[in-house]
Amino acid sequence: MNSYLQIENAKMVFDTKKGKFVALTDVNLNVDQGEFIALIGHSGCGKSTLLNLVAGLNDPSAGVLLLGNREIKGPGPDRGVVFQNHSLLPWLTCFGNIHLAVERVFGDRESAKQLKERTLRALELVHLSHAADKRPGEISGGMKQRVGIARALAMEPKVLLMDEPFGALDALTRAGLQDELMRIVQETRATTLMVTHDVDEAVLLSDRIVMMTNGPAATIGEILEVDLPRPRDRLKLAENPHYHALRGQVLEFLYKKQHKHAA
Amino acid sequence: MSAATINEDTIMKHPDTTPATPARPTPFFQTARGQALLESLGAFFKSLLAPMLGLALFVLLWQIVSMKSGSLPGPAQTWESAVALFADPFYDNGPNDKGIGWNILASLYRVGLGFGLAALVGIPLGFMIGRFKFLAGMTSPIISLLRPVSPLAWLPIGLYVFKETEPASLWVIFISSIWPIILNTAAGVGRVPQDYLNVARVLNLSEWKIFTRILFPAVLPHLMTGIRLSMGVAWLVIVAAEMLTGGTGLGFWVWDEWNNLNVEHILIAIFIVGIVGLVLEQALVLLAKRFNYE
Numbered sequence: 001m002n003s004y005l006q007i008e009n010a011k012m013v014f015d016t017k018k019g020k021f022v023a024l025t026d027v028n029l030n031v032d033q034g035e036f037i038a039l040i041g042h043s044g045c046g047k048s049t050l051l052n053l054v055a056g057l058n059d060p061s062a063g064v065l066l067l068g069n070r071e072i073k074g075p076g077p078d079r080g081v082v083f084q085n086h087s088l089l090p091w092l093t094c095f096g097n098i099h100l101a102v103e104r105v106f107g108d109r110e111s112a113k114q115l116k117e118r119t120l121r122a123l124e125l126v127h128l129s130h131a132a133d134k135r136p137g138e139i140s141g142g143m144k145q146r147v148g149i150a151r152a153l154a155m156e157p158k159v160l161l162m163d164e165p166f167g168a169l170d171a172l173t174r175a176g177l178q179d180e181l182m183r184i185v186q187e188t189r190a191t192t193l194m195v196t197h198d199v200d201e202a203v204l205l206s207d208r209i210v211m212m213t214n215g216p217a218a219t220i221g222e223i224l225e226v227d228l229p230r231p232r233d234r235l236k237l238a239e240n241p242h243y244h245a246l247r248g249q250v251l252e253f254l255y256k257k258q259h260k261h262a263a
Numbered sequence: 264m265s266a267a268t269i270n271e272d273t274i275m276k277h278p279d280t281t282p283a284t285p286a287r288p289t290p291f292f293q294t295a296r297g298q299a300l301l302e303s304l305g306a307f308f309k310s311l312l313a314p315m316l317g318l319a320l321f322v323l324l325w326q327i328v329s330m331k332s333g334s335l336p337g338p339a340q341t342w343e344s345a346v347a348l349f350a351d352p353f354y355d356n357g358p359n360d361k362g363i364g365w366n367i368l369a370s371l372y373r374v375g376l377g378f379g380l381a382a383l384v385g386i387p388l389g390f391m392i393g394r395f396k397f398l399a400g401m402t403s404p405i406i407s408l409l410r411p412v413s414p415l416a417w418l419p420i421g422l423y424v425f426k427e428t429e430p431a432s433l434w435v436i437f438i439s440s441i442w443p444i445i446l447n448t449a450a451g452v453g454r455v456p457q458d459y460l461n462v463a464r465v466l467n468l469s470e471w472k473i474f475t476r477i478l479f480p481a482v483l484p485h486l487m488t489g490i491r492l493s494m495g496v497a498w499l500v501i502v503a504a505e506m507l508t509g510g511t512g513l514g515f516w517v518w519d520e521w522n523n524l525n526v527e528h529i530l531i532a533i534f535i536v537g538i539v540g541l542v543l544e545q546a547l548v549l550l551a552k553r554f555n556y557e
Binding site: 055057074075076077079080081083085087089091092100101104155 | 458459461462464465466467468472476477480481
């Protein structure tokens with residue numbers, strides 16, 4: 001049975017002024033539909049590069065990436081990307097930002113009224129209906145990121161790709177958004193690939209944690225199965241010994257096994 | 264009857280309930296609204312204080328210089344002359360003797376046309392130069408070469424090619440004021456944050472959508488700066504060009520009055536050129552504010 005997202009022998013080499021830089025090599029990963037995968041590793045381990053390959057923002061130097069049995073060639077709305085920098089267009093309202101994506105995907109099939117309804121539903125999903133007519137300059141960082149998530153999900157992508165989406169936010173906002181993300185992912189059953197370097201976030205949110213080795217020529221080091229039952233409550237997990245054991249395993253990989261390679 | 268019952272008798276008999284005489288209305292400037300008005304008036308006059316003082320100082324200096332030189336007209340004299348001049352701004356005594364109103368309008372018309380052409384050509388060109396590196400490479404040496412050329416050096420070529428003064432003047436305005444528009448627009452395109460272009464990529468937007476929804480709004484502030492600079496150059500140039508080409512217009516009028524040795528009128532012309540230039544600039548500033556989304 002073919003997996004939903006298949007990455008086979010992916011390799012990524014960049015041409016730089018100093019010669020060729022091998023960012024990734026021999027990356028093999030199979031993701032099932034509805035799975036939540038966390039990509040974790042030290043800085044420079046190629047996790048964002050891998051995400052960009054799945055997003056189609058770069059073509060692999062070798063190997064192939066398949067989504068639903070079709071090769072990934074170039075970016076497209078079937079992969080919804082949430083950037084670390086929210087990347088909302090400041091001259092459009094929150095509604096306008098989401099509508100831009102919705103129109104792109106469904107514009108040629110649906111009426112204006114239906115597009116409007118889709119946009120409003122996406123805002124409702126992230127609990128931001130009241131901010132529909134506000135501009136990004138008028139809302140907080142956490143709200144901006146929620147709009148970014150709403151924009152990605154409004155396209156009903158096959159895969160949700162998130163590149164350290166909560167990295168720029170304070171701890172409390174981050175916690176709130178992590179809970180919201182869990183709720184949204186459960187509701188929409190979105191297949192998600194999230195880059196993070198927060199160990200707690202990885203264990204809390206994901207079904208599997210893909211731990212990358214250090215770059216250059218980074219590859220997948222270990223994959224950890226997170227078999228904690230859902231829905232997950234962070235307060236209860238704090239007293240769950242299995243949660244701490246999993247956390248410990250990730251930390252051990254990051255800080256002991258990779259320590260000697262750290263630049 | 265219990266003591267707590269309230270009825271007509273108890274109400275009527277209680278001395279505190281007798282209706283008092285109607286109170287005098289509070290004076291307006293003691294009410295909240297009145298206070299607010301006083302505050303804003305006060306702030307307004309405070310902000311005027313510095314410029315008014317500066318202007319008064321300038322007039323004083325002018326008076327001193329004119330008294331020292333003996334021949335330069337002073338502020339009072341110039342003012343009287345200006346009043347007489349603007350009393351009949353739209354007279355028409357033939358092709359070279361028209362009212363000041365006509366001259367101002369003629370200059371504005373030429374600037375409008377020349378600058379309009381510069382914007383029409385410069386804005387799309389700026390966009391393309393900003394978007395396509397190869398085109399930027401091609402045009403860069405030409406722009407660098409032609410930009411420093413003095414506006415008036417373009418006039419002979421214009422006269423030679425077009426053979427008439429009117430198109431030649433327009434040509435001079437066009438070629439002088441187009442550079443800020445091109446360069447600022449191109450720089451604006453180059454400065455569009457990569458974030459927005461990433462959005463365009465992941466949404467796979469068409470080239471037209473990228474232009475209308477992302478490029479154009481992002482570049483607009485830079486474009487407005489270019490337009491403001493251009494307008495300044497155009498207004499500067501037209502007065503100089505008109506001095507050489509004659510006919511109507513502020514520049515021609517200045518030169519004419521010099522030939523008549525009417526120094527007061529020359530001084531007035533300086534003020535008019537400055538004031539009109541200021542008004543044009545402020546109009547564009549207001550327009551730019553409208554498009555600012557920050």
